[in-house]
Amino acid sequence: TRAFNFSAGPATLPESVLRQAQAEMLEWNGVGASVVEISHRSADFIALAERAEADLRQLLSIPDDYAVLFLAGGATTQQALLPLNFASPGQTVDVVVTGHWGKTAIKQAKPYVNVHIAADGEPGGFRDIPPRAQWQLSPDAAYVHITANETIHGIEFRDTPDVGEVPLFADFSSSIASEPLDVSRYGLIYAGAQKNLGPVGISVVIVRRDLLARAGQPRADIFNYASHAARDSMLNTPPTWNWYLLGLTVKWMLDEGGVAEFARRNAEKARLVYGAIDGSGGYYRNEVAPGVRSRMNIPFFLPDERLDALFVSESKAAGLLALKGHKAVGGIRASLYNAMPVAGAQALVDFMHDFAQRHG
Numbered sequence: 604t605r606a607f608n609f610s611a612g613p614a615t616l617p618e619s620v621l622r623q624a625q626a627e628m629l630e631w632n633g634v635g636a637s638v639v640e641i642s643h644r645s646a647d648f649i650a651l652a653e654r655a656e657a658d659l660r661q662l663l664s665i666p667d668d669y670a671v672l673f674l675a676g677g678a679t680t681q682q683a684l685l686p687l688n689f690a691s692p693g694q695t696v697d698v699v700v701t702g703h704w705g706k707t708a709i710k711q712a713k714p715y716v717n718v719h720i721a722a723d724g725e726p727g728g729f730r731d732i733p734p735r736a737q738w739q740l741s742p743d744a745a746y747v748h749i750t751a752n753e754t755i756h757g758i759e760f761r762d763t764p765d766v767g768e769v770p771l772f773a774d775f776s777s778s779i780a781s782e783p784l785d786v787s788r789y790g791l792i793y794a795g796a797q798k799n800l801g802p803v804g805i806s807v808v809i810v811r812r813d814l815l816a817r818a819g820q821p822r823a824d825i826f827n828y829a830s831h832a833a834r835d836s837m838l839n840t841p842p843t844w845n846w847y848l849l850g851l852t853v854k855w856m857l858d859e860g861g862v863a864e865f866a867r868r869n870a871e872k873a874r875l876v877y878g879a880i881d882g883s884g885g886y887y888r889n890e891v892a893p894g895v896r897s898r899m900n901i902p903f904f905l906p907d908e909r910l911d912a913l914f915v916s917e918s919k920a921a922g923l924l925a926l927k928g929h930k931a932v933g934g935i936r937a938s939l940y941n942a943m944p945v946a947g948a949q950a951l952v953d954f955m956h957d958f959a960q961r962h963g
C-alpha cells in the first residue's frame with residue numbers, strides 16, 4: 604500500500620501516472636519498445652515532446668512570445684546558466700533572498716556576475732519577505748531574481764512583485780502549477796520538475812523570447828538557452844524518460860481541472876495543516892509571517908525538539924512519510940504538492956491532534 608508521502612522532493616506523484624508508466628514500461632505507443640529505448644528524434648517521441656509542451660502551455664496559460672525549454676539537470680543548473688545567458692561579464696544581477704534557495708542562486712551566479720542582494724530576509728531568520736518598499740534595486744541590473752516559494756523555510760510570495768523595467772526571474776521549482784500564474788509578469792520562470800511536475804532530472808524554463816537575443820557571456824553551446832530553444836530542446840539527447848513522465852503529470856493536472864482546481868485543493872490542504880498548528884494551543888509552532896506562509900511546504904516545531912524523532916517515527920508507522928524537517932531549520936516539515944490529496948493533509952492533521960494529546 605502507498606503511504607501519504609510528504610517528501611519535499613523528489614516528491615509524491617499521482618498514482619495514475621505511475622500506473623500508466625508501469626503499464627507502458629515494456630511497450631509504449633505501439634512502437635514495440637519502451638519509451639526509454641527509442642530515439643528522441645523518432646516521430647513518436649517528437650509527438651510526445653510536442654504534446655507535453657502544448658499541455659504545459661495550456662496548463663500555465665503561457666503566452667506565445669515565451670519559449671518553453673525542457674532541459675536535463677536541476678534548478679541549480681539553471682541558477683548557474685541564468686547569468687551566463689542573460690548578463691554580460693561584470694554586469695549586476697539583483698537577488699532578493701528569502702531563504703536557502705535564494706542563497707544558492709547567489710552562489711551559482713557569483714563566478715560570472717556582480718551579485719547585488721537587493722533585499723535579505725536572513726537577518727529576520729527568514730520568517731518574512733522584506734517589504735517591497737525596502738528593496739534596493741539596481742537600475743542597470745540584468746534581471747531581478749526571486750524564489751517564488753522557499754521549499755526549506757516555507758515562505759512564498761503571494762503576489763508577484765513589481766520590479767519595473769528590469770525583467771523578473773523566478774525560481775518556481777516548488778510551486779509551479781499550484782495556482783494560476785500570470786507568466787507575462789516575468790522575464791523567466793524556471794523549475795526543477797521533482798515537486799509539482801514529475802520526476803527529478805529535467806527542468807522547465809519559460810523565457811520571454813526577446814531575452815534569448817541577449818549576448819550574455821562566452822559559453823559553450825550546450826549552456827546556451829537560445830540554442831536549446833532553436834532546436835526544440837533537442838540540441839543533444841534530452842532526458843526522454845523524465846520528459847515522458849512530466850508529460851503524463853501535466854496531462855493529469857489538466858484532466859483534474861487545471862491550476863484553478865489545484866489552487867482550491869492547495870488552499871484547503873494549507874488551511875487544514877496551518878489550522879492544526881494555530882489551533883493547537885501553542886503545542887505546534889510555525890514561525891513564518893501569516894501573509895507569506897507557503898501553501899506547499901509547511902515547517903513547524905514541537906514544544907521540545909526531543910519529540911521530533913518520535914513524531915517522525917510514529918507518523919511513519921501511521922502511513923505518513925518523510926515529515927522530518929530540513930536540517931537547516933529542524934523540526935517537522937510537511938510538503939503538500941499537487942499530487943498530495945486533501946485526504947493526506949486530513950490524515951496528517953488527525954495524527955497531529957492525536958500526537959499532541961498523547962505527548963502533551
Ligand code: PLP
Nearest residue numbers: 677678679680704754776777795
Ligand atoms: N530551488 C528550489 C526552490 C528548490 O526547492 C530546489 C530543490 O529542492 C532547488 C532550487 C534545487 O533543485 P535541484 O536539486 O533540482 O538542483
